[in-house]
Amino acid sequence: MKISRRDIIMRAIQFSEYGSPEVLQLVDVDAPSPGKGELKIKTLATGVNPADFKWRGGLFQQVMPLQLPHIVGYDVAGVVSEVGEDVTDFRVGDRVTASVQRGYAEFVTTPASFCAKVPDDLEIAEAAALPCAALTGVQLIEDGLRPTPGQTVLITGAVGSVGRFAVHAALSLGVRVVAAVRPSQFDEVRAMGVDTIIDLGSGTAGDLSFDHVADTVGGPAVAGLCKNLVPGGSILTVATTPVNPEGLAATPTFFGFHPDGERLAALIRDVVSGKVSMPVARRLPLTDAAEAHRLAEAGGLGGKVILIL
Ligand SMILES: NC(=O)c1ccc[n+]([C@@H]2O[C@H](COP(=O)([O-])OP(=O)(O)OC[C@H]3O[C@@H](n4cnc5c(N)ncnc54)[C@H](OP(=O)(O)O)[C@@H]3O)[C@@H](O)[C@H]2O)c1
Numbered sequence: 001m002k003i004s005r006r007d008i009i010m011r012a013i014q015f016s017e018y019g020s021p022e023v024l025q026l027v028d029v030d031a032p033s034p035g036k037g038e039l040k041i042k043t044l045a046t047g048v049n050p051a052d053f054k055w056r057g058g059l060f061q062q063v064m065p066l067q068l069p070h071i072v073g074y075d076v077a078g079v080v081s082e083v084g085e086d087v088t089d090f091r092v093g094d095r096v097t098a099s100v101q102r103g104y105a106e107f108v109t110t111p112a113s114f115c116a117k118v119p120d121d122l123e124i125a126e127a128a129a130l131p132c133a134a135l136t137g138v139q140l141i142e143d144g145l146r147p148t149p150g151q152t153v154l155i156t157g158a159v160g161s162v163g164r165f166a167v168h169a170a171l172s173l174g175v176r177v178v179a180a181v182r183p184s185q186f187d188e189v190r191a192m193g194v195d196t197i198i199d200l201g202s203g204t205a206g207d208l209s210f211d212h213v214a215d216t217v218g219g220p221a222v223a224g225l226c227k228n229l230v231p232g233g234s235i236l237t238v239a240t241t242p243v244n245p246e247g248l249a250a251t252p253t254f255f256g257f258h259p260d261g262e263r264l265a266a267l268i269r270d271v272v273s274g275k276v277s278m279p280v281a282r283r284l285p286l287t288d289a290a291e292a293h294r295l296a297e298a299g300g301l302g303g304k305v306i307l308i309l
Pocket of ligand 1: 049050051132133136156157158159160161162163181182200201216217237238239240241255256257298299300301302
């Protein structure tokens, strides 16, 4: 088989120093090869997550310094271009989405167990929006808080990418959701099937009480709302802005997501059947990664930013 130059050298976006979006550079680097149990994916779309600009900006450099230069990107969707040894569930040509490392690149490799097939009726950019945020939202509820039917869970940032999948998971379990969002987001969260909605910025939840809190925002206003947690409940947060534990019935605890291809496949089925959605707000070419970071970091978009290759 003829190997083209593009199969060996690929375009990618990397940074060589921490800093503002301008540190992102388009470069040619070696394309990866799949190891045992891995897929090589030709990337067609890669999702921008808050983690991308937080790593780039150096937020984690004291606790987890990166080896620079570094290619960011944790979500891709594309087509399987090569299948590693021992992979039985995927074939070359399959449309897939996956949790990855170094996603801002023409090719990625990742364990097949982190991948899910993308049906023809789901657009590839929409598929690239899902893995990290959707899995985080669902795992936060199902694995982290584990509420029982009839309990009440406060979900902050409920129309955000993580928050909307936390709402989906909670409602699916028969849990009563109180959503804390901006006033401009009340209608959207109501349309998701939530009827008790509070202004997150007010920092007060009146006479409402919560059995658990699923936080995706963090900060003092969330700490104010958490004062209404009943004793015995849990506060889990995925946010990097801390929630002050003073005066709360439980200590806010950080929750981290893990890649899971089977669960991702189930979430894709829920998206395709209209049970939950992940809006795509902007699509930009890979070469506009810096602008994509500026937009995502500014917030207020109402959906994901996706880089198209
Ligand atoms: N621990 C993990 O494994 C993990 C995984 C994924 C994400 N995360 C973290 O989870 C957080 C949310 O991620 P995401 O992908 O859901 O981001 P996102 O799509 O931008 O959603 C964030 C939501 O929170 C809202 N929000 C932000 N600040 C607010 C405030 N002060 N008051 C009211 N609403 C506010 C945003 O509204 P606007 O757009 O109007 O600002 C948006 O609706 C980020 O900190 C991210 O780093 C952690």
